[in-house]
Amino acid sequence: MRGEDNLVIIPTGGGKSLCYQIPALLLAGTTIVISPLIALMKDQVDQLLAYGIKAACLTGAQSPEEQQSVMKQYTQGNIKLLYIAPERLATSAFSSLIRAIPPSLIAIDEAHCISQWGHDFRPEYLQIGQLKAKFPNIPIIALTATADEMTRKDIIERLNLNQPNIRISSFDRPNIRYTVVERFNPLEQISSFLENQKGNSGIIYCSSRAKVDDMASRLANRGYSVVAYHAGLTPDARAYAQERFLKDDVPIMIATVAFGMGINKPNVRFVIHANVPRTIEAYYQETGRAGRDGLPAEALLLYNSKDFNWYKKLLDEKEEGVHKSIESHKLNEMVAFTQAQTCRRIVLLNYFGEHRIEKCNNCDVCLYPLEHYDGLVDAQKILSCVYRVEQRYGAQYIVDVLRGSNRASIKENGHHALSVYGIGKDQTSDYWISVIRQLIHLGYLKQNLTAFSTLYLSEDARNVLRGNVTLSLVKPRLELVKKSRQNRYARAINQTTILSYEERILFNNLKRLRKEIAEMEDVAPYIIFSDESLLEMVQTLPENRKELLGITGVGKIKLEKYGELFLDEIESFITNH
Structure with missing residues (x-):
């Protein structure tokens, strides 16, 4: 609001978007948000529109007429938040538009993508560094969930931020239970895990397209409702897969890391890594897609020395130098994490520079401690x-x-x-x-x-x-017996049931109502209300509009649109029980 640059590091689900959405509403003019994925942009725009906020996105998936309409709305000052992909900055029409009518604020989401030490993503992200030179007086806010100290310095340098305020929130996600298990029969291990997750949404990450297809085929043969996502599919197939997952039509997404960058789905209850990620940053980013609503969630990592040997082989083929040295170090940190005999959360938090010595009591090491x-x-x-x-x-x-x-x-x-x-x-x-x-x-x-x-x-x-x-x-403990690890894993995955039998009936009724409304409006169910909102309704049983307005996530606009429907559903349940 003071016109200063900012770097914001807040974990997934911690409120990063609010850091630019609230200033966008208070400032005159339009805020431009540079975001990596089209599906994510559409999702965020749908959510803002549901709250009555003027938002739009400009993507290559739109027709020329739709793009012209959005640009006209921008010119007329009818958009508070405009979401674009980094590639849009390279087009002459858009460059001319923002030169003529500069934005009031520029937000860069998933900013770790711009760093050479961050995730490999798209070279177009490097073009964003030129924005400060073109618009020296417009504040830039860069946001990410995951960045160690070196990545933070790199982001500031590459974006040419001017003495930015740096806001680092706690990296802790206490609602996520971390479990790390040696991989010896992945299909059986994952199937065993899924038995305890019936009805829940989750993501299973595999390290290659072939492994994604194989896992999807095998789980489908076992009767699980799954959908696959990787860069080998056509754009239409990927968009369709993502839409089915976001709309709760299919509960389980099996994907490479091409899926989920900043995915805006709050009710993901579990994330499974069938293969080890290369870095702790990648692991943290991907596990962070679980439990964004703050409710209990699971992160299961299956590791095997073959994964590390493969990564080391790829590293050996690279030229010697600082970059290779850092990649090697980060891989070694990931190896150390899988073999850690210290609380998993302590390891993760200290890696990101957040000194913690208290055990979390919500990871496999804490729940089933060693000597x-x-x-x-x-x-x-x-x-x-x-x-x-x-x-x-x-x-x-x-x-x-x-x-x-x-x-x-x-x-x-x-x-x-x-x-x-x-x-x-x-x-x-x-x-x-x-x-x-x-x-x-x-x-x-x-x-x-x-x-x-x-x-x-x-x-x-x-x-x-x-x-x-x-x-x-x-x-x-240098020789771990597979059987004992297997037993620890089996016990670690049981979630605490937070609802009674009757409450679960109402919760499912509200979810069904939410799904029906979402299908009519062609949006993801959580855009109507999050699981957290439904859970609070179940636990407080609001009887009128005033009480419903006190529920998390129920604002005046949503109260007007959906309030009576949900109050009727709750009243019907109370009458029949």
Whole structure:
């Protein structure tokens, strides 16, 4: 509102859109929103129109007449929010339009796409960096759910933002339960999971088009209602698949990462990764599509060393340099996450720079904990070693010094003469790597991404070295029995039932009514009301318009359009029960 640039990092479902929608309504003129997916734009425009807000999108899927109509509305000042794809900026007609009538605000959604360290997406995103030069006095707000410190710096640099305000919200999504399981029979494991998710919407991610098609075929043969989505399908087929999923016609979407960038569907109850993502950013972004409405959701990751070996093979083929080094580091972080014996949420939050030591009690590690021990002495050995080698080496080198390795480089560096040399030879290399990972996850050790992941001490490490803290670590468990992991996984997926039998009947009745209205209006059901709104109606049983207006997500316009229908449904239920 003060005309300053902003970088906003808020997790999925945390209210990113409000950060530009509210200023858009308050400012004179039009706000332009640059967004990556046509389906997402249409979805957001439908939602804004349902609230009585003047919004439109300009896409290649529209006819020339429709595009001309939208541009005319822009010229006449009849649009508060105009959504465009990044490619639109390259067209001469649109460039001329915004030069003649500049917007009041420019919002860039999914801004991590512009970063070389972020997700590979579309080269057109790099054109957005020229906007600041063309419109130096127009504020730009860049938004994303996922960006580590390096990606944040890259976004600011590439967008040429002018001393932006940086707003980083908590990355925590406490309603999502994280479960990580070794993959040994994916079809059986996923089918077992789905048995506990009947009637729920969810996404299953696979790493290739062929795997998507295979998984879709196999699950369909088992009687599941699924739809496939990947870049090998025609644009019409992809749009149709996405529409069926968004409108709750099909509950399960099986897709590559081409699907779901910023997907605006709040009632996704689970996300399954049948293959490991390359980075923690990608994993966090994709799991974040579950539970946007704040209700309980599940994230199941199936991992296998074959996934990592494949990614490493692809990395080996790349040219040496900083970029390759960073990609390698991020892959190693993903490996460490799958093998972590520390609370999953602690690992994720500390990765994004949010220091947390309290366990979440909503992940597989917390719910089915491994054995803990007093790890202070082990931690002191590692931290002391890192310090004595001048914080210039990676994890494996530290382990080799601790274990008294005869490695030539250790002798050449004179590190065989250090007091820490050989003090950890009573444990295996894997044991020490496990402890180092825990110290990284807990924030006592940091890694320098641009210098081959060398380890260095954080400020908090001082207290450990001085023995001023108690430090409980997970006893490294280096051989996990598949059966025990399978049992832990089976127990982890049962959700707490939050509704009684009668309440579930009303909830389903309200969902059916919502679906009927949505089909008549040709929009996704959650645009009428979210699951959260329906759940609140079930729990409070509003009896009149005033009480219904107090429900989350029920504004005056929606009250006028749908209020009586929902009140009648609730009254009918109360009368019959």
